[in-house]
Amino acid sequence: MxxxxxxxxxxxxxxxxxxxxxxxxxxxxxxxxxxxxxxxxxxxxxxxxxxxxxxxxxxxxxxxxxxxxxxxxxxxxxxxxxxxxxxxxxxxxxxxxxxxxxxxxxxxxxxxxxxxxxxxxxxxxxxxxxxxxxxxxxxxxxxxxxxxxxxxxxxxxxxxxxxxxxxxxxxxxxxxxxxxxxxxxxxxxxxxxxxxxxxxxxxxxxxxxxxxxxxxxxxxxxxxxxxxRDVGEAGVELTFASASDAGLVAPALAATIDGARVRVPTDGSVAHVRSVLSAVEATGVTPDHWEVRAPSLDDVFLALTGHVGQERSARSAGVAA
Amino acid sequence: MTYVLRDVSTMTVRGLRLVSRDVDAMITAVLLPVIILLMFVLIFGGAMDTGTEYINYVTPGVILLAAGFGAANTALAVEHDMSSGMVERLRSMPVTAWTVLSGHVVASLVKNLVTTTVVFGVSILMGFRPEASPLEWLAAVGMILLFVGWITWLAALVGVLVRSPDAAGGFSFFVMFLPYASSAFVPVDTLPGWLRGFAGHQPVTPVIETVRGLVSGDVPTVADPAGVAVLAVVWCLGLGLAFAVAAGLAFRARR
CATH class of the missing domain: 3.40.50.300 (P-loop containing nucleotide triphosphate hydrolases)
Incomplete structure (x- = not known):
């Protein structure tokens, strides 16, 4: 074309x-x-x-x-x-x-x-x-x-x-x-x-x-x-009371960890989400909160460019400071 | 090129709709000159010695002040177009640059024709006694429109250049004071020497003298009314043309 x-x-x-x-x-x-x-x-x-x-x-x-x-x-x-x-x-x-x-x-x-x-x-x-x-x-x-x-x-x-x-x-x-x-x-x-x-x-x-x-x-x-495909479809995101709780759970899953937050890539199917939650339950640690989240623009940038979009990173740096 | 007339008429219809639906601005455009007229005639009028009934002297001045103020409001309309995204859209279309501005200009002429008629009416109720033949009326109206024309083109230029509605509003305020330093309210030879030079040679003075000469029968005319009228017309056409070109160029250049 x-x-x-x-x-x-x-x-x-x-x-x-x-x-x-x-x-x-x-x-x-x-x-x-x-x-x-x-x-x-x-x-x-x-x-x-x-x-x-x-x-x-x-x-x-x-x-x-x-x-x-x-x-x-x-x-x-x-x-x-x-x-x-x-x-x-x-x-x-x-x-x-x-x-x-x-x-x-x-x-x-x-x-x-x-x-x-x-x-x-x-x-x-x-x-x-x-x-x-x-x-x-x-x-x-x-x-x-x-x-x-x-x-x-x-x-x-x-x-x-x-x-x-x-x-x-x-x-x-x-x-x-x-x-x-x-x-x-x-x-x-x-x-x-x-x-x-x-x-x-x-x-x-x-x-x-x-x-x-x-x-x-x-x-x-x-x-x-x-x-x-490069970014990953979506993730199950679990937020725990502390980073140490998160550290107890993460090894049981193919998860990335960010402070008290754990993210498990998922295709979003009921079966997969259930298996993730079962694995969490089996560790005996209860998350404060969990959700299935589609990748955000930040995730895309992180996955494809290795950094967050320019203005965003500047803004979050400003908030942190 | 064949579409220029159609574009101008489309934009004029738009300009007239915008102006006629801006009720606040319409009320201001009529009330402000009426208040100024009342103020000058009732408060200052008693102390004024212009060798005639003061209302007959001052009405043409107030009319021009009102027309100038009304024309200056075009700066606000143009600024709004520039900052609201309207101009972006229009410029992505095959529309000639200055037709966008000319719609505002024609609308301003029509609006000020209406408001000056009202102000003339009020001044007659207050005791203004015009003495003019139909032809003289026509000439006076033509003179006022030429004056409105150049102020409007200047306002359009200001509207393109400024970056905020406040700045555009400040411009109308400035224009409103231009007639004070002219023969609008007091004869020029009563002004201090340094101001007399400016007042005697700024464009508002010959315009006022011409309009006054045409409609205010009992006011002694200037020595050479025809010469002053020509000067007034040349001033208005010259400034109008210059500011129209400048506004068109500025409109094209602004990115």
């Missing part, structure tokens, strides 16, 4: 000339195949938003080259803008306008014929379950509804590539689920999706390919299945 978005050696720094601030992008390469979903996964400050801003023509890279559908994002920016849509981290809709007014405005700005705008607005309001609220001002809407309107605004033109910058950050689980369904629908209509996220689960649910970004470069890249 052909790549519809490519980036080669993107560099970007925001510091003034001669300053020592580290680059935001430091030789980032990636590729999105036509009709697929690529998730750019990483912590805050990894360079996700900067990458999206460059690919969507809002920002020029200091070095390197990026194309969308063969058009250079710097030299052919106008052509690129005709075939993409961008939904940024902030919801970009006018609070004082109604939902229908917002969408109609975006349709006109996208230069669609007036009749098409009317039909498409009605269609999207229905698809996104916003038809009932369509004539109310957006300021009265819930966060999830505003996010859906924001996405709808990006879909009026049936873009070839849709950029979504952390689309579910701050959404409740139900709105998150609704948004994932929308993205799947968009993809089945033939749009390629470039998504950034902090959530491994989101990347897993939506993307055919996941690129892990840290410190402005891609540190790992593969299918969600490959990444999960």
């Amino acid at each position: 052909a790549a519809i978005v490519t980036a080669e050696g993107l560099h970007k720094s925001f510091g003034r000339q001669g300053s020592t601030s580290p680059p935001v992008l430091d030789g980032l390469d990636l590729e999105l195949e036509e009709g697929a979903v690529l998730a750019l996964l990483g912590p805050n400050g990894a360079g996700k938003t900067t990458t999206v801003r460059i690919l969507s023509t809002l920002l020029r890279p200091d070095a390197g080259r990026a194309t969308v559908a063969g058009f250079d994002v710097v030299r052919d920016a106008r052509r690129v803008r005709e075939i993409i849509s961008l939904t940024g981290q902030q919801v970009a809709v006018d609070d004082k306008l109604s939902g229908a007014e917002n969408l109609t405005m975006m349709g006109h700005l996208a230069h669609l014929p007036r009749r098409v705008v009317r039909d498409r607005v009605a269609e999207l309001l229905t698809v996104f379950d916003l038809a009932d609220a369509a004539s109310r001002r957006v300021i009265t809407w819930s966060g999830g509804m505003r996010r859906r309107l924001d996405l709808a605004a990006g879909l009026l033109t049936r873009p070839r590539v849709m950029f979504l910058d952390e689309p579910t950050t701050g959404l409740d689980p139900r709105s998150q689920q609704a948004l994932w369904d929308v993205v799947r629908g968009v993809v089945s209509d033939g749009t390629s999706v470039f998504l950034t996220t902090q959530y491994l689960e989101e990347a897993d649910r939506l993307a055919q390919r996941v690129a892990l970004v840290d410190g402005g470069r891609i540190v790992a890249d593969g299918t969600p299945a490959q990444l999960k």
